[in-house]
Amino acid sequence: NAGVTQTPKFRILKIGQSMTLQCTQDMNHNYMYWYRQDPGMGLKLIYYSVGAGITDKGEVPNGYNVSRSTTEDFPLRLELAAPSQTSVYFCASSTPGLAGEGQYFGPGTRLTVT
């Protein structure tokens, strides 16, 4: 199993450009998440999905969009990139359970908006 994979690893965007961050998991997990991590900070939830066709906002959704057409894929779309979106983006997945056994993270995408 590859686990959770993310592409690209690094990206530089100009202000106003758009891009899609890709996330795929091969663990058949129902739940998937997108976080951003700013330097010296914890992770903030952007969006999450509990299954194909079902998504919802997290703590910091403004400026982002998601879709979930399959169990495996959960892309994150940035529209009109702004310098405030410079961050490291992590995708994660988990499986529902009585208490949950935590989330498994992808390697991250380091995004710079200039």
Added chain:
Amino acid sequence: QKEVEQNSGPLSVPEGAIASLNCTYSDRGSQSFFWYRQYSGKSPELIMFIYSNGDKEDGRFTAQLNKASQYVSLLIRDSQPSDSATYLCAVSTGFQKLVFGTGTRLLVSP
């Protein structure tokens, strides 16, 4: 706003000592608690999860939970230089969404 608080550190301990990392949370309804380790430039890696009051041990790691005091801790016994990393405390909300603390940086000196 649900919050998770951690001392940012750094916490410095000598090799072989016990490292004690602490975390408090604001939501009394929280059920599940997690400790992640994050090396610089890498993604978080799950170390432990706990959801019952008391201690849970896994190798050199022990997680402790006190729901009455809204307090979670992680003890690392026989600390090694390879344990030097940032340790993130996280609390689960609905649909296993996690609220993270800002992390405690641990430095283990040889």
